[in-house]
Amino acid sequence: MSDFEHVFETPPPGAAADWTISQNWRAYSEEEHATWDILYARQMQILSGRACDAFLKGTRALDLGGGGIPDLALLNPKLKALTGWEVVCVPGLVPDDVFFDHLANRRFVSGQFIRRRDQLDYLQEPDIFHDVFGHVPMLTDPDFADYMQAYGQGGQRAQSLGMLPNLARLYWYTVEFGLIEEAGGLKLFGAGIVSSATESVFALEDPSPNRLGFDLERVMRTLYRIDDFQQTYFVIPSVEALKAVTLQDFEPIYAALKGAEEIPVETILPTDRVFTKGSQAYAARGGRFAA
Ligand code: HBI
Numbered sequence: 001m002s003d004f005e006h007v008f009e010t011p012p013p014g015a016a017a018d019w020t021i022s023q024n025w026r027a028y029s030e031e032e033h034a035t036w037d038i039l040y041a042r043q044m045q046i047l048s049g050r051a052c053d054a055f056l057k058g059t060r061a062l063d064l065g066g067g068g069i070p071d072l073a074l075l076n077p078k079l080k081a082l083t084g085w086e087v088v089c090v091p092g093l094v095p096d097d098v099f100f101d102h103l104a105n106r107r108f109v110s111g112q113f114i115r116r117r118d119q120l121d122y123l124q125e126p127d128i129f130h131d132v133f134g135h136v137p138m139l140t141d142p143d144f145a146d147y148m149q150a151y152g153q154g155g156q157r158a159q160s161l162g163m164l165p166n167l168a169r170l171y172w173y174t175v176e177f178g179l180i181e182e183a184g185g186l187k188l189f190g191a192g193i194v195s196s197a198t199e200s201v202f203a204l205e206d207p208s209p210n211r212l213g214f215d216l217e218r219v220m221r222t223l224y225r226i227d228d229f230q231q232t233y234f235v236i237p238s239v240e241a242l243k244a245v246t247l248q249d250f251e252p253i254y255a256a257l258k259g260a261e262e263i264p265v266e267t268i269l270p271t272d273r274v275f276t277k278g279s280q281a282y283a284a285r286g287g288r289f290a291a
């Protein structure tokens, strides 16, 4: 089970058997295109000097800015030429097995809709800005592209072994909320961070959260916050290293995890590599963007 409430159990009317729908790009309103342009301009300003090289390079390679919501018919040939990935639209959250099957076949699923103007800073369900601006630039990186496919394949296996909650934590702490160490210091690559103006600053600069070195088994034991800024972020040494870690057989790791206790969101272990010991002041104030 995922953490989200699925609206549908079977593809809704108008969706194909694999849950995909047409982007129907011509149907977006001027206001919706302008919403993309506002979010894009704001994020690119914030992300300069904060996002990792691969992400910024990806936004340039895909030409994501200035023209409103990207037309997937134009974006997909560029992405396909780089790493063989493509983006398909879905009506909302899809069941885990459907999600994994798309990833295993190098198809990234994106929400078709874009957030309303009163939701610029926060919404719970992934829209096309989160999915395409947040996730797709990293898919232009060959190592990240392989990692995401491996995750899709691993998801199908984890499900059958009853280890999906553990694997989902890996996705959460890397694909959605990962940090990376670069020559210039810590940088952002997680889609949940880079698609959020406030979390882009919080994740990197706020004294509140812990920033700890990535360790596969440790991350798979760590609980996470679904509806607020994270209390701990994990730092990968490189995308290559992340990919290498996930190309190993997870079965012995799953076996070790069976008896292991879950780790609370704010815990620092003696074995952790600590980049930042967080004050946790934000969480102590009650969180959810508390002033
Ligand atoms: N569906 N559209 C969509 N987007 C997601 O990110 C997504 C999903 N379904 C399931 C899911 N994520 C998660 O269950 C996995 O990451 C574990």
Ligand code: FE
Pocket (backbone or CB within 6 Å): 126, 130, 131, 135, 176, 191, 192
């Ligand atoms: Fe996401």
